[in-house]
Amino acid sequence: MTLFRPISHPHLWYPYTQAKTAPPCLKVKSADGVWLHLEDGRQLLDCISSWWVNLHGHAHPEIAAAIYQQALQLEHVIFAGLTHDPAEQLAEQLIQHLPQPLNRIFYSDNGSTAVEVALKIAYQYWLNQGQQRTTFLAFDAAYHGDTFGAMAVGARSLFTSAFQNLLFAVEFLPFPETWIGDDQIEQKEAAAIAHLTTLLSQSPQRYAAILIEPLVQGAGGMRMCRDSFLQQLSQVAQQFGVLLIFDEVMTGFGRTGDWFASVRSQVSPDLICLSKGLTGGFLPLAVTACTEVIYEAFYSDDPLKTLYHGHSYTANPLGCAAAVASLKLLQQNAAAFQTMAAKHLRHLQQLKSHAHVHRLRVTGTIAAMDIMTQEQEGYLNQVSLKIRQQAIDRGLLLRPLGNVLYLMPPYCISEDELTQVYDGIDQILLTLEYN
Numbered sequence: 001m002t003l004f005r006p007i008s009h010p011h012l013w014y015p016y017t018q019a020k021t022a023p024p025c026l027k028v029k030s031a032d033g034v035w036l037h038l039e040d041g042r043q044l045l046d047c048i049s050s051w052w053v054n055l056h057g058h059a060h061p062e063i064a065a066a067i068y069q070q071a072l073q074l075e076h077v078i079f080a081g082l083t084h085d086p087a088e089q090l091a092e093q094l095i096q097h098l099p100q101p102l103n104r105i106f107y108s109d110n111g112s113t114a115v116e117v118a119l120k121i122a123y124q125y126w127l128n129q130g131q132q133r134t135t136f137l138a139f140d141a142a143y144h145g146d147t148f149g150a151m152a153v154g155a156r157s158l159f160t161s162a163f164q165n166l167l168f169a170v171e172f173l174p175f176p177e178t179w180i181g182d183d184q185i186e187q188k189e190a191a192a193i194a195h196l197t198t199l200l201s202q203s204p205q206r207y208a209a210i211l212i213e214p215l216v217q218g219a220g221g222m223r224m225c226r227d228s229f230l231q232q233l234s235q236v237a238q239q240f241g242v243l244l245i246f247d248e249v250m251t252g253f254g255r256t257g258d259w260f261a262s263v264r265s266q267v268s269p270d271l272i273c274l275s276k277g278l279t280g281g282f283l284p285l286a287v288t289a290c291t292e293v294i295y296e297a298f299y300s301d302d303p304l305k306t307l308y309h310g311h312s313y314t315a316n317p318l319g320c321a322a323a324v325a326s327l328k329l330l331q332q333n334a335a336a337f338q339t340m341a342a343k344h345l346r347h348l349q350q351l352k353s354h355a356h357v358h359r360l361r362v363t364g365t366i367a368a369m370d371i372m373t374q375e376q377e378g379y380l381n382q383v384s385l386k387i388r389q390q391a392i393d394r395g396l397l398l399r400p401l402g403n404v405l406y407l408m409p410p411y412c413i414s415e416d417e418l419t420q421v422y423d424g425i426d427q428i429l430l431t432l433e434y435n
Contacts, residue, residue, distance in 0.1 A: 026392070031058030034413050036397060044397040047421050049410050052218070052250050054281030056329050057412035063280045063325045070321035079107065079315040086320030093327050094287065097259045099268040104295040106288045106307075107315040111249030111275035112145025114286035115211075117309055118271045119149045121290060121298075122209040122243045128297045128305045133208040137199070137242075139175040141220035142213060144247050153211050155220060158379060171199065173210075177223035179359035180348075189229045193236060200240040209243035209270070214261035215363050218250040221404045222368035224361050227265035234267045243294075244269040249286075253277035254330060254337030254411065257364030264364075270294060278319075280326035285319035336411035340365040343415070344407070347422040354429040368406035371432070378402045387428055394424040 008014070008025030027039040034057060036044045046054065056063070074084060091105040106121075108114055119136065126133040136153055143159070144150040151160045152167040160167065173196055176188035200207065214230050217223040237244040246269040251261040255277065258264035262272060271294070275286035298307050313319075330337075344367040348360050351369065358370045375381045381403040391398040398405065407421065 023389075033057040034410050034417055042395070044392065044395055045417060045421060046397050046410065047391075048397060048399055048406070048408050049277075050281060050397075051276075052255075052408055053276045053279075054410050055253060055277045055326060056280050056333070057410045058281070060280060060329070062329060063282050063322050066321045066325035067282060067318050070318050074317045076313065076316055076318070080310060084315070084317050084320075086317045086324060087315040090320045090323050090327075093324060094274075094289065097263070097327075098272060098289055099260070099262045099266075101268065101291045101293075102272060102289045103292055104290050106290070106309075107320075108286040108288065108309075109284050109311050109313055109316075110145075110286050111247075111273065112147045112150045113311070114249060114273035114275050114288045115144045115150045115153070115245075115247055116147050117288040118211075118245050118247075118273050118290075119153065119209075120309055121271060121288065121294060121307060122245060124305075124307065125243065125294050125297045126208055128300070131205065133206060135206050136170050136208055137173055137196070137210040138170050139173050139212055139217070141175055141177075141217055141223055142172075142211070143217065143219035144211065144213070145249075159219075175217060175220075175223060176225050176229055177217075178226060179224070179361040182359075185226065189226070189232065192229070193232050196233070196236055200236065200242060204240040204242065207240075207242045209245050210237055211245040211247060214246045214248060214251055214265060214267070214269075215256045216251055216261070216366055219401060221370075221401050222361070222366060222406045224363050224366075224368070230261070230265040230267045234269070243271065245271045245273065247273045249273050249275045253326070254334070255365050255408070257338055257341050259330070278326070279322035280329065282322040282326075283316070283319040284313070285316065285323055333411060337365050340411070343418060347418065350422060350426055351429065354426075354433065356429060356432055365411065366406065366408050368404060371400070371403045371405055371429075373403060375403070383432070386432070390428045390431060391424065394427065396421060396424045398425075 028036050029039050030037045034046050036046055070086060077084060094105060095103050106117055108117055138153040141155045144154045151163060153170050154160060174192045176185060176192045178185040215225060234244055246262050248260055252274045256264050262269055270291055272289045278287065279285050298305055341362050341364050344362045348367060351357050356371050358372050360369045371383050373381060373383050379402040383403050384400040387398055387400050387405060
């Protein structure tokens with residue numbers, strides 16, 4: 001008989017977790033603002049917005065009230081052949097903030113699915129016009145989700161290795177990551193654009209779309225690029241008539257210091273994928289937005305040109321109501337995400353002297369750094385576990401991506417709370433240097 005030790009509950013299977021070796025889970029009983037309240041009485045400051053979804057702080061009363069009021073009126077209804085106010089209101093408000101000419105909203109339920117929808121739209125867009133464009137271009141170290149299409153356009157890694165033989169072929173481009181003090185960025189950008197231009201020059205009719213996490217690659221290690229690179233990328237895509245998809249599942253809704261990375265970089269992609277912060281962290285909901293030109297390729301008397309994709313909870317009224325409330329809060333408190341980069345940069349000064357710290361970088365509300373150790377860089381670097389435990393001991397919730405330590409706090413974090421976070425990191429780094 002195989003023996004195992006439950007890491008928290010005997011009937012639950014936790015994500016991204018090796019149950020045999022993981023420490024017991026911490027049980028959260030409630031939360032408010034940036035604080036998580038544990039069953040044992042401790043508090044943790046949520047430095048990562050609980051997997052990057054919580055924008056305004058936990059249990060925000062205005063979003064909770066919006067969900068409650070909507071639940072009393074209409075909790076859910078099939079979204080094929082029927083429509084409702086929350087879905088229409090959310091679409092209208094989103095369009096006001098997305099770059100033109102994006103004006104069509106397709107609802108789904110999570111970020112990975114939003115990417116799947118974008119891939120299917122891009123492929124069928126060409127098919128509906130009699131073109132067989134079967135290849136997608138993506139970027140080194142990309143992560144777009146854990147469903148099969150999203151895995152295929154993500155970098156081959158420990159997340160995808162078990163399924164390698166089931167993934168369709170994708171061609172990957174170099175991602176010109178940069179950091180504070182990087183003096184090679186222009187050369188890296190030029191090399192990436194040159195590589196892309198060569199591929200498209202040789203066979204432009206082969207490629208359906210280019211997919212990128214704009215400005216920040218999330219799970220790949222908070223790798224950051226510049227606005228200027230996205231502008232060059234867009235120009236090349238337009239030159240060769242290839243669709244451009246922005247995966248803004250993580251970067252959307254203020255994370256890069258503007259409403260969207262596309263808005264900040266002044267780039268209008270053909271499709272945008274949104275989720276995570278869409279409902280302020282309250283309910284699962286996702287969006288794939290596209291242009292009218294793309295939509296018209298599906299608008300036909302021919303039933304075979306229909307986008308046959310949907311979900312039971314598509315455009316769930318509760319999720320849409322939460323998202324409308326979250327957008328209102330973003331409008332009212334835009335300064336919170338617009339000014340956070342300056343705060344990060346100021347606090348990072350105190351960490352520059354640590355011998356283990358390299359490649360300090362900031363984009364909007366996201367700050368990151370590489371922690372150099374004797375181990376190989378990457379997701380399995382054990383410094384992550386050391387930092388996570390020491391952070392908990394100091395009342396902080398941090399979850400490094402291997403040797404990449406990052407911060408992505410809710411926008412409501414106060415100056416004192418942000419100082420507490422950086423002071424805690426400073427102390428953790430000191431312990432690493434003495435061990």
